[in-house]
Amino acid sequence: MKMTLKSAALILATSACASLAFAASAKKADKPADPAVVEAYLKATFGKASPEWQAKLVPDETLKTCNKYHNNVPAAEADKIMAREAARVVYPADGKFLGDWKSGAKIAQSGLGGRYSDKPGTVAGGNCYACHQLESKELSFGTIGPSLTNYGKDRKYDAAEIKRAYTKIYDSQAELACSNMPRFGANGFLTEQQIKDIVALLFDPESPVNK
Numbered sequence: 001m002k003m004t005l006k007s008a009a010l011i012l013a014t015s016a017c018a019s020l021a022f023a024a025s026a027k028k029a030d031k032p033a034d035p036a037v038v039e040a041y042l043k044a045t046f047g048k049a050s051p052e053w054q055a056k057l058v059p060d061e062t063l064k065t066c067n068k069y070h071n072n073v074p075a076a077e078a079d080k081i082m083a084r085e086a087a088r089v090v091y092p093a094d095g096k097f098l099g100d101w102k103s104g105a106k107i108a109q110s111g112l113g114g115r116y117s118d119k120p121g122t123v124a125g126g127n128c129y130a131c132h133q134l135e136s137k138e139l140s141f142g143t144i145g146p147s148l149t150n151y152g153k154d155r156k157y158d159a160a161e162i163k164r165a166y167t168k169i170y171d172s173q174a175e176l177a178c179s180n181m182p183r184f185g186a187n188g189f190l191t192e193q194q195i196k197d198i199v200a201l202l203f204d205p206e207s208p209v210n211k
């Protein structure tokens with residue numbers, strides 16, 4: 001499914017809403033919610049959104065499977081998801097994974113993009129601090145994801161780890177089925193250059209993440 005630049009944050013919000021609706025209804029009836037109920041709930045929640053935004057509420061194959069199993073997918077389904085998502089990862093044609101960490105630091109901090117209020121042409125950010133600690137001097141960060149402080153240093157700046165981080169950021173579900181982390185590259189939310197810059201933030205020895 002081809003996503004537009006603005007879709008990733010909404011998809012994230014969408015899957016969170018879907019999980020909530022599923023959870024509430026499953027608890028009451030002690031069985032999985034009827035997907036039709038969830039769909040109606042979502043439509044009502046985003047009822048005033050434009051048709052373009054409505055189209056973004058439709059989950060792709062991977063999200064459908066994650067919703068069906070409340071993210072606890074059986075191993076065989078997890079393998080299918082990871083294979084499908086791995087096939088979506090586009091690696092840099094020049095073979096270089098490391099961009100400019102200073103630019104990466106700005107992208108990691110920015111929560112712009114994917115919002116109704118964004119003006120046309122807004123450059124999307126990764127909003128990494130919403131879920132991760134990165135630079136230790138930054139006081140405000142979320143803890144949904146693990147701390148990424150000293151990420152490159154702890155991994156001895158290993159080439160395989162650099163590639164793995166690029167893959168994770170490009171398409172989190174290529175590394176872990178039903179991950180709560182957005183699929184930044186696969187959904188067209190961040191560009192290849194932006195992802196390279198963020199990988200440099202994690203792996204450049206000069207980056208404050210490794211100081």
Ligand code: HEC
Pocket residue numbers: 108126127128129130131132144145146148165168169172176179180181182184198
């Ligand atoms: C909505 C929350 C969320 C956001 C936003 C998010 N992540 Fe994550 N991230 C996670 C979670 C949760 C994990 C743990 C593994 C998993 O569930 O996929 C993770 C795992 C990772 C890992 C692997 C960590 C390890 O154990 O080796 C890296 C690297 C990473 N994230 C980088 C980033 C970067 C860089 C950004 C910003 C571009 C970002 N993440 C944005 C939630 C998030």
